[in-house]
Amino acid sequence: MLMVLSDEHKEHLSFLSDVDPTVVGEFGRIAVEFLRKGTNPKIYEGAARKLNVAVETVQHGVEGLMYLLTESCKLLISEVDFQDSVLVLGFSEELNQLLLQLYLEHRKEIRSILSQLSPSLPHYHNLEWRLDVQLASRALRQQVKPVVTFKLHLEDNKGVKRARVLQTDPATLLHLISNLETALAELKTNHCRRILRNIK
Numbered sequence: 001m002l003m004v005l006s007d008e009h010k011e012h013l014s015f016l017s018d019v020d021p022t023v024v025g026e027f028g029r030i031a032v033e034f035l036r037k038g039t040n041p042k043i044y045e046g047a048a049r050k051l052n053v054a055v056e057t058v059q060h061g062v063e064g065l066m067y068l069l070t071e072s073c074k075l076l077i078s079e080v081d082f083q084d085s086v087l088v089l090g091f092s093e094e095l096n097q098l099l100l101q102l103y104l105e106h107r108k109e110i111r112s113i114l115s116q117l118s119p120s121l122p123h124y125h126n127l128e129w130r131l132d133v134q135l136a137s138r139a140l141r142q143q144v145k146p147v148v149t150f151k152l153h154l155e156d157n158k159g160v161k162r163a164r165v166l167q168t169d170p171a172t173l174l175h176l177i178s179n180l181e182t183a184l185a186e187l188k189t190n191h192c193r194r195i196l197r198n199i200k
Helices: 007-018 021-037 041-051 055-074 079-087 093-117 170-187 190-199
Strands: 123-134 145-155 161-168
Touching: 007 055, 021 041, 021 055, 021 093, 041 055, 055 079, 055 093, 079 093, 145 170, 161 170, 170 190
Parallel strands: none
Antiparallel strands: 123 145, 145 161
């Protein structure tokens, strides 16, 4: 699978062709460090002074390289597909090989970092429901006032369970069901399948 790079991303990466290959290797190290510990403006300032360019240029170059590596790792791109993906950047063969080497060296570590960064959202465990209908009250002898009560049991990645109680009327529930069915139908379209394939 080839990775599609935006024009802005290509522009940020174009700076790499103007610097020495050792600098590109250093940028790769900074990009992986950025993933591990976060950004450090002092590193950008120091590199910009040495290269005699604007700080933003260095920052965009490092962030562009980081994006290239993280997206390649997310998509588990093969060596051949990685090389084909960076061909559109118009780099020299030496620089393409250096980028491939950076990708292969840091692939496992970047995937490990990305897996730790993913949010641990709670997921469905169980659902209990009850339908209550009020047929009369002191004020009104004949009335029908239905209420659906749900007890939604959720579980997070650590196995901690918690419950949420929700109440709604049947009309709102039918509207919610209709929207969910529309969303499920949308997931089956080719466009959504293509997006989901790229997310994994």
